[in-house]
Amino acid sequence: MGRMAAGIAGFTMGAWLGLAAPALAAGLTVALQTDATSMDPHVAPTFTTAALQDHIYGSLISLDPELRQVPNLALRWQAVDATRWLVELRPGVTFSDGRAFGAEDVAFSLRRATLVRHAAGTAAPYVKAITGITVLDPLRLELQTETPYPQLPLDLARLRIVSAAVGEQAGTDAFNRGEAAIGTGPYVLRGWTPGEKLELARNPRFWGEAPEWDSVTFRPIASDAARLAALLSGSVDLIDKVPTPDVARLRREPQVAVFAHEGNRTMFLVPDTAREVSPFVTGHDGQPLPANPLRDVRVRRAISLAINRKALVERVLEGEGSVANQAAPVGMFGGSAAIPAAEWQPEAARALLAEAGYPQGFRLALHCSNGRYVADRATCQALAQMLTRIGIAATAEAEPQSVFYTRMSRFDASLLLNGWGSIGDNLVVLRQALHSVDAARGLGGFNRGRYANAELDRLTDAAARTIDDGERSRLQQQAMETAMADVGLVPLYTPAWIWAGRKGLRYTAGFDEGTFATRATAGR
Incomplete structure (x- = not known):
């Protein structure tokens, strides 16, 4: 999917909405899929x-x-x-x-x-x-x-x-309580109750143009259905992460506006490539395997070939996204046009497994979050089915965000679903999600599979020292090509970001995932 300007449509949900939406007041209430971690x-x-x-x-x-x-x-x-x-x-x-x-x-x-x-x-x-x-x-x-x-x-x-x-x-506690949350932004913190609400008021000392809303309340509502219901009932004015199965219907209706933009977060699978024995990989008899098959690039390629990415985009994302062949959107600085398109070849995948010494496959747990990313649980379930069809009997383990984050930080998974949002440039994903872990230099901090590739590190380090944009782009392209050839990560797709608001509200959608009250207007 190419870059999308903000698209606007609406809907009437008859029995759900009932009465026409009232005029927007001085306050804005926004429901988000996830809460802030800290102030x-x-x-x-x-x-x-x-x-x-x-x-x-x-x-x-x-x-x-x-x-x-x-x-x-x-x-x-x-x-x-x-x-x-x-x-x-x-x-x-x-x-x-x-x-x-x-x-x-x-x-x-x-x-x-x-x-x-x-x-x-x-x-x-x-x-x-x-x-x-x-x-x-x-x-x-x-x-x-x-x-x-x-x-x-x-x-x-x-x-x-x-x-x-x-x-x-x-x-940090003083910031969370609000007493130290003194900034130069368009709003001031009135109060934050984690898991319940974040309340903001207009900052009268803001140096820029005064924001439209006198006050803003952000409410974390993890459930997609509950978040949408809050919008339809009128208890919130704007929601993020609109459930993809609802988007097409919402676009046809007149009482809600839908705002969409191609996203900057590419989703991928992260294999455990570091451990000799991986904790959630076993034989079909349930016994641990003596060697970690995910360390074999043929197995990682088999996993990639088992995935029908087009089906994921069309069925799980309802068409609201694009297939990925690398760990960042191609349009970002450093994206490579030389990386082959991702293919779906289950027969070739089975042949690679046999060549690697696993003709009957093996069992593994695929861990993912439930509610952190767009359609993460549904993606996890679909992927488990695709892997099972080539002989890797996968179980989808969708976990609450807090459990999943702890698992990632403990390096407690064999294969997990993760994603990275690129900020106009793929160097950060190269340095943080693919570079070998080097805590002293601040590298590999989000390398959840402990992947290591000396050539990737060399190219990435060189790019990070290069001021000339042309040469830096070339180095980053080579680094991404190296990582994808070695299947350090298994790219899946880049979902679109989708917001929905009540009639009369306008929202400027962008590449970034975050939701900003300053981009919402009453539509005058």
């Missing part, structure tokens, strides 16, 4: 959490709906030479408590991000490359990197800025 902006930089935090805190650089870099707290940023960047800040900005914003706050935030510890992850990878910070004056600072690092502006777009005066003594 500490240096904790858990998932797309959902980051988008919610963006209402409260500013970044030096923002990404627009098409993932283009635009000024936020920084007006200009440029490479002075191969390892030095000059950042010029926006004048006249104040934090929501009235304190002036300046270079010392940026320096503090960059340092703080390296110190925060949290089980859900932190923003530390986005400041890892910075080896020196020099405040030149209240509105200018220089950032030093050890080696050339072209990704720095993109990393800075993922890092939220906090007040040095407030944050110096504040831990």
Whole structure:
């Protein structure tokens, strides 16, 4: 599916909706599939959490709906030479408590991000490359990197800025309670009850155009059916992650608007390629196998060939997505046009299994989340059936998000369903999801299968040191080609992002997964 402009249609659900929707008031209520992990902006930089935090805190650089870099707290940023960047800040900005914003706050935030510890992850990878910070004056600072690092502006777009005066003594709990949640964003935090609601109010000191809504409430509703029911009943104005089976029907009806855009998250399977014996792989008799078959590239290729990706897109996603042949959308910087299209060849898959020494196949558990990603449970079930047809008797283990996240962090799976959202560039997925684990350098932090490939590492490291865009793109293409030839991950598809709102509401959908109240208008 090519890039889609925001599409708008509507529906009348007669018995469900009953009365016409009332005019939108000064408040906006949004239901999200997932909750924020923390109000500490240096904790858990998932797309959902980051988008919610963006209402409260500013970044030096923002990404627009098409993932283009635009000024936020920084007006200009440029490479002075191969390892030095000059950042010029926006004048006249104040934090929501009235304190002036300046270079010392940026320096503090960059340092703080390296110190925060949290089980859900932190923003530390986005400041890892910075080896020196020099405040030149209240509105200018220089950032030093050890080696050339072209990704720095993109990393800075993922890092939220906090007040040095407030944050110096504040831990994550203080941010979560709200007392330290002081930012430069369009809204201020009124309260956060995890699992229940996040309440925001317009920030009267915001430096930019005042947001449309006086107040915004975000409610986490994990169940797709319950989230849709909340919209239809009028208890919320906007929902994200519209269930794909409902999209076609919703587009035909006049009382709800549907907003869609091609997504930036590619879903893939992550095989355990590190352990000699994998915990959830057995023979058909239930006994552990003496060797981990997933370490054999022929087995990984067989798994890939067993998957009918077109059927996944058409049936599981209801056509709202596109088949993937690599771990990031092809349109992102560094995407390779040389990687062959993903094929569905079950007979060839069975032959590869036999060649690898598994003519009768084996058994394994396929772990996935239930409600974290679009159609994750349905995808998991469909994949288990496809693998079973080639002799890999797979069981789909769909788990609550908290259980699944813990499993991933413990490296407690043999094959799991995961995904990565690319922010206009595939270098981050190469460095974090495919590069071998190197905690000291901040690499491989999301490499859930502990995959390691020396040539991939070499190409990725070289790309991360290359300032010239043409050469960097070539290196990233080669790195992705290397990883896909070795089936370090098994790419599946890229789902579209779909929102739905009540009649009269308009929402600017984008490549990014996050939901922003600032992109919703009353449709005047």
